[in-house]
Amino acid sequence: xxxxxxxxxxxxTSKVLAILGAFDAARPQLTLTELAARSGVPLSTAHRxxxxxxxxxxxSRSPDGRLxxxxxxxxxxxxxxxxxxxxxxPWLQELFGSTGENVHLxxxxxxxxxxxxxVYGRRAVPIVSRIGGRLPMHPTGVGKALLAYEPDWFVxxxxxxxxxxxxxxxxxxxxxxxxxLAAVRAQGYALTYEExxxxxCSAAAPVLVDGRPVAALGIVLSSRRARELPRLVEPLxxxxxxxxxxxxx
Amino acid sequence: xxxxxxxxxxxxTSKVLAILGAFDAARPQLTLTELAARSGVPLSTAHRxxxxxxxxxxxSRSPDGRLxxxxxxxxxxxxxxxxxxxxxxPWLQELFGSTGENVHLxxxxxxxxxxxxxVYGRRAVPIVSRIGGRLPMHPTGVGKALLAYEPDWFVxxxxxxxxxxxxxxxxxxxxxxxxxLAAVRAQGYALTYEExxxxxCSAAAPVLVDGRPVAALGIVLSSRRARELPRLVEPLxxxxxxxxxxxxx
Numbered sequence: 001x002x003x004x005x006x007x008x009x010x011x012x013t014s015k016v017l018a019i020l021g022a023f024d025a026a027r028p029q030l031t032l033t034e035l036a037a038r039s040g041v042p043l044s045t046a047h048r049x050x051x052x053x054x055x056x057x058x059x060s061r062s063p064d065g066r067l068x069x070x071x072x073x074x075x076x077x078x079x080x081x082x083x084x085x086x087x088x089x090p091w092l093q094e095l096f097g098s099t100g101e102n103v104h105l106x107x108x109x110x111x112x113x114x115x116x117x118x119v120y121g122r123r124a125v126p127i128v129s130r131i132g133g134r135l136p137m138h139p140t141g142v143g144k145a146l147l148a149y150e151p152d153w154f155v156x157x158x159x160x161x162x163x164x165x166x167x168x169x170x171x172x173x174x175x176x177x178x179x180x181l182a183a184v185r186a187q188g189y190a191l192t193y194e195e196x197x198x199x200x201c202s203a204a205a206p207v208l209v210d211g212r213p214v215a216a217l218g219i220v221l222s223s224r225r226a227r228e229l230p231r232l233v234e235p236l237x238x239x240x241x242x243x244x245x246x247x248x249x
Numbered sequence: 250x251x252x253x254x255x256x257x258x259x260x261x262t263s264k265v266l267a268i269l270g271a272f273d274a275a276r277p278q279l280t281l282t283e284l285a286a287r288s289g290v291p292l293s294t295a296h297r298x299x300x301x302x303x304x305x306x307x308x309s310r311s312p313d314g315r316l317x318x319x320x321x322x323x324x325x326x327x328x329x330x331x332x333x334x335x336x337x338x339p340w341l342q343e344l345f346g347s348t349g350e351n352v353h354l355x356x357x358x359x360x361x362x363x364x365x366x367x368v369y370g371r372r373a374v375p376i377v378s379r380i381g382g383r384l385p386m387h388p389t390g391v392g393k394a395l396l397a398y399e400p401d402w403f404v405x406x407x408x409x410x411x412x413x414x415x416x417x418x419x420x421x422x423x424x425x426x427x428x429x430l431a432a433v434r435a436q437g438y439a440l441t442y443e444e445x446x447x448x449x450c451s452a453a454a455p456v457l458v459d460g461r462p463v464a465a466l467g468i469v470l471s472s473r474r475a476r477e478l479p480r481l482v483e484p485l486x487x488x489x490x491x492x493x494x495x496x497x498x
Contacts, residue, residue: 081311
């Protein structure tokens with residue numbers, strides 16, 4: 001029964017986790033062959049493990065037969081504690097209610113922002129952030145707002161890499177980015193214009209607890225309405241302060 | 250390495266899944282001993298598997314050292330497709346925006362309702378529904394709205410069991426419940442008064458696609474404001490119809 005017994009050095013658990021870890025936002029659906037290749041698990045073993053995972057509804061099948069994350073993992077994942085999201089959600093809701101614009105909340109995880117909550121309506125501009133999704137830091141409002149409050153050594157090592165450039169507007173020159181982050185820190189918020197997605201602009205403010213950026217709150221508009229961003233900065237910052245006060249208290 | 254090799258008949262994968270499945274809303278945090286007992290996995294095996302799951306961040310530790318679902322499973326779970334929730338969310342948002350009340354969306358899973366989305370603000374009454382959470386059908390507005398549209402054989406077998414009674418207001422007499430479900434079907438919505446939670450009342454409408462109840466949309470108020478429920482029924486039903494049209498189209 002056990003692949004681990006046949007391949008010493010790699011436990012069955014690690015193979016199960018490799019199979020689950022093969023799915024990500026860029027590849028939410030995989031054929032068995034793709035899944036085996038991405039997880040590094042031999043096809044026959046993958047076939048058997050996938051069968052057990054499907055039976056438990058950890059994986060399910062799309063109409064075309066490809067594998068994807070199943071409803072039971074969604075339900076299980078909802079049990080993970082997320083005090084920040086719970087405290088912040090009513091503030092996001094209120095900011096959405098008073099502005100009618102898309103708002104989202106993100107934390108830093110490694111060198112990326114991870115979106116933990118999002119409030120949007122029927123009329124708002126479509127945005128690329130997805131709850132549970134990740135984006136690079138430097139092209140996003142929330143990413144700039146977080147990066148600006150990280151220690152110098154962190155920012156230096158972030159800027160030392162080759163930086164992704166999702167649009168022609170993305171600022172990637174290290175010197176220019178460093179100056180922009182200093183400005184974000186001085187003014188307390190970040191603004192972006194079509195740096196992540198053509199057609200969208202954003203404002204974001206850090207959620208600072210004891211001077212530490214625990215999260216950032218962002219608001220996204222169609223770039224045709226970029227001139228309206230400045231009037232949204234104060235409600236945005238007030239909500240970020242409200243979240244910080246709830247979180248720190 | 251392999252517990253499966255030592256205990257033929259139960260695979261390592263099934264043990265890993267039994268460990269994950271030991272967590273639920275009633276027991277989101279467990280000690281290793283509790284986890285072993287609930288999963289039926291021997292303590293030494295559980296210890297080893299938990300170590301691998303923790304390393305992958307599928308499990309994490311609470312400040313008191315107990316185990317709980319970790320952030321990686323939350324992130325993975327967000328990849329599970331949920332077309333209904335995506336289509337419905339803007340309608341929930343709009344209903345919340347126009348009424349200022351808690352709204353939630355649930356589907357039937359087995360003999361329970363499973364909450365798939367919820368929109369709430371800072372001033373709304375606290376409600377027991379939780380995204381990813383489950384409740385019995387008969388004491389909840391969304392549950393009644395769903396049950397009323399199930400086939401007779403299903404309703405009969407639901408009512409034939411001993412029904413939970415979370416409050417003194419919960420209707421559990423089979424004959425009375427059956428009459429109430431017929432009324433729900435005739436009028437197109439359900440009302441509850443403190444049947445699930447003392448202090449809360451609710452209205453709910455089914456999301457009907459080709460006559461089939463694919464979900465139910467509910468709104469929850471403090472029972473002090475029960476007399477305001479009737480005026481919320483039309484906006485609620487309109488949103489449910491909007492969701493049905495998006496879903497069916």
